[in-house]
Amino acid sequence: MAKRNTERMINLVIALLVATRYLSREEIRDLVAGYSDATSEASFARMFERDKEELRTLGVEILTGPVDPYTDDKDGYRILADDFYLPEIQLTAAESTLIGLASSVWDESVLADEVSRATAKLRASGAEISGSGFSFLAPRLAAREAGFGVVWDALLARSVVRFTYHGRRREVQPWKMISRSGAWYVLGLDETVDSPRVFRLSRIEDQPVRVGSPGAYDLPPAEQIAELASALEPDLSTGSVRVAIRDAAAGSLRRRGTPVDGDAPDGFELFDVAYQRPDEIVSAICAAGPDAVVVSPGDIRDQVIAHLRAMVEVGR
DSSP states (O other), rough: OOEEEEEEHHHOOOOOOOSOOBBBBHHHHHHTTGGGGOHHHHHHHHHHHHHHHHHHHHHOEEEEEEESSSSSOOOEEEHHHHHHHOOOOOOHHHHHHHHHHHHHHHHOOOOOOHHHHHHHHHHHOOOOOOOOGGGGGGGOBBBOTTTTTHHHEEEEEEEEEEEEEETEEEEEEEEEEEETTEEEEEEEEETTEEEEEEEEEGBBBBBEEESSSSTOOOOHHHHHHHHHHHHHHOOOOOOEEEEEEEEOOOOOHHHHEEOOOOOOOOEEEEEEEEEESSHHHHHHHHHHHGGGGEEEHHHHHHHHHHHHHHHHHHOO
C-alpha cells in the first residue's frame, strides 16, 4: 500500500488504541493525521471505511459502541488494548536465532521498515531475538525497484496491477515474485493477451498502480505456478557446481539441480546445480549443512569450506 496510506492507518490505530472511550467519526477525522486530505465528508467516509477494512483484514479488531454512554447507538470506534497487544512470548534459543536470521533477509528494501517494526514489537514483549552472529549465512534480498511495493501489495491482496512495459499498457494478475541475480520479476496472468508472462520490475516504464478491488482473482494451484515459473523465468545461469546431496534432503538445491550419473557417497545423489553468482550458491550449499557436499569445481568447494570454518569460529 502507499506510504501515506500506511502512515494514516498507523495513526488511526494509535488514536483508537489510546482512547478511553468510543470516538465519533468527527473526532477521528480531527485527531488522525491524513484524514485532513479528504476534500469532502463523502471522501473522508470512503477513506475511513477502506482503512477499517484493511485493518480488520490484518487482524486488528475495531469495536463499535456508543459515543454517548447513555444511548445504545453504535456510532463510535475504539481498539481494546487486551485485543491488540501480543501476549508474553517465550522463544527457545533455536527459535530466536531463526527469527534473527529471517529478519536479516530483507536488506535496503521497501519492507525493511516493516520487518524492523515486527522484530521491535517482539523484543518489546520480552522475547530475545538473536542470530546476528550468523548473518553472513543469510541471503540478502534487496528491492530497489520503484514499483516493488505496489506489485508486492497487489500480490498479497490479489489485485490487478497496471503498468507500461515495452511501450504497451499491461494489466496483470500477480501470481509470484521472483528474485534472480539482484533483480526482481513478477509472474502473472497478462490480461491484455490472456496469457502468463514474466516481467522484470526494473523495465517497467511508469509507476505501477493497483486497479479494481482486492480478491479480484484466484491464484492457480501452487504446482501450476511453480511449473510456469520454471518454464518462464529468465535463464540467468552462468556456472554450474556438482553437488552430492543426501537422499530426501536439501530440497531447494535438489529442485534447482539436474541429476547426473557418477560415484557418490552412500545415501547421496549427484546433481549439477546452476548458479548466477558464486556467493549465492556458496550460501545455499552452506545452508544445507551436512546434507550437501561439493564435488567440483575446486574454487566453489574452497569457498564453502571457508564459509563453514567462519561459522565455527563465530559459534565458539
